[in-house]
Amino acid sequence: MRALPLDAQAVASLDRTVHEPARLAVVACLAVVDEADFVFLQSQTGMTGGNLSSHVKKLEKAGFLTIRKEFVGAKPCTTLALTEAGRDAFKSYLTALRTLLRVMDGAGL
Amino acid sequence: MQTMSAAPTSSPADRVYRAWWQDGGIDLFAGLGLVGIGITWLLDAAVFGAVLPALAVPLWKAYRERVVEPRLGRVRFAEPRRRSLHRAQLTLIAAGVACLAISLAGWFASREGTTSDAWRALVPALPAALVGLAGLLSALLFGQPRLLGYALACVLFGLAGAALDLEPGWTLLAGGIVTALSGALLLRRFLRTFPVLSNELD
Numbered sequence: 001m002r003a004l005p006l007d008a009q010a011v012a013s014l015d016r017t018v019h020e021p022a023r024l025a026v027v028a029c030l031a032v033v034d035e036a037d038f039v040f041l042q043s044q045t046g047m048t049g050g051n052l053s054s055h056v057k058k059l060e061k062a063g064f065l066t067i068r069k070e071f072v073g074a075k076p077c078t079t080l081a082l083t084e085a086g087r088d089a090f091k092s093y094l095t096a097l098r099t100l101l102r103v104m105d106g107a108g109l
Numbered sequence: 110m111q112t113m114s115a116a117p118t119s120s121p122a123d124r125v126y127r128a129w130w131q132d133g134g135i136d137l138f139a140g141l142g143l144v145g146i147g148i149t150w151l152l153d154a155a156v157f158g159a160v161l162p163a164l165a166v167p168l169w170k171a172y173r174e175r176v177v178e179p180r181l182g183r184v185r186f187a188e189p190r191r192r193s194l195h196r197a198q199l200t201l202i203a204a205g206v207a208c209l210a211i212s213l214a215g216w217f218a219s220r221e222g223t224t225s226d227a228w229r230a231l232v233p234a235l236p237a238a239l240v241g242l243a244g245l246l247s248a249l250l251f252g253q254p255r256l257l258g259y260a261l262a263c264v265l266f267g268l269a270g271a272a273l274d275l276e277p278g279w280t281l282l283a284g285g286i287v288t289a290l291s292g293a294l295l296l297r298r299f300l301r302t303f304p305v306l307s308n309e310l311d
Contacts, residue, residue, distance in 0.1 A: 032122035033184050039306045040182025044125065053311040067310065076309040077183075 133295025140289025
């Protein structure tokens, strides 16, 4: 069976902001809920607070998520949600990934 | 990774939803509730068992806020999931009330001697069997397969109680102890696995 040519366009279209594994975990987690707090993301991704903070800030800078800070009683609470742009970016990322996987399946790998 | 294991075939939304319920609190509260109802039944004050669910609601809320949320966090599920969760809670409350009402009706009927011998023989099994039915319903509504195990245990305890002609309170007590113990073990694992985390962005 002849391998299909690698779809370079599909690879190139993978969004680098979303593609990074830690950020991908954050986006995938937020994609299935309306919003979640910082603790929830830590518990679901297994990342430390500092590590998660840096990735969350990069996603916020890219316009993919919103950060809402408030106090619940005396305790600080940080709530995060994907923006429409973030959801669209994740959908596009998945589409590009599926395309790439189809090509690789065709190559018999 | 600190995440608890889940079937890889389930959707991410299902996995997140299940993780939200795997602290063992639901098992512990349901089990202690059954133990309480079983004890009130044995003390011939089964009617007072009806107030236990009402007492459990604020305790459950406080438990989630003080024990679970600092470790697992707070999440607002997507609209379809919120709707199904709300429906599940209402269905469960209705099923619980129906179970209690049917159990009490069966118990009073058997005491007044208006029922057949066959019915009286099954009365000890009735409350536990109904609780088992509620457990089955909960397993389906909340997507927690382990609740099926408790449901089966309750039904078996009920049948054993009927065979041994025990008071229904004993079967509820036995089912409650099994459920509460399992919940306590899950809670212990949850507390070890999930430390309290800061909710502040660095």
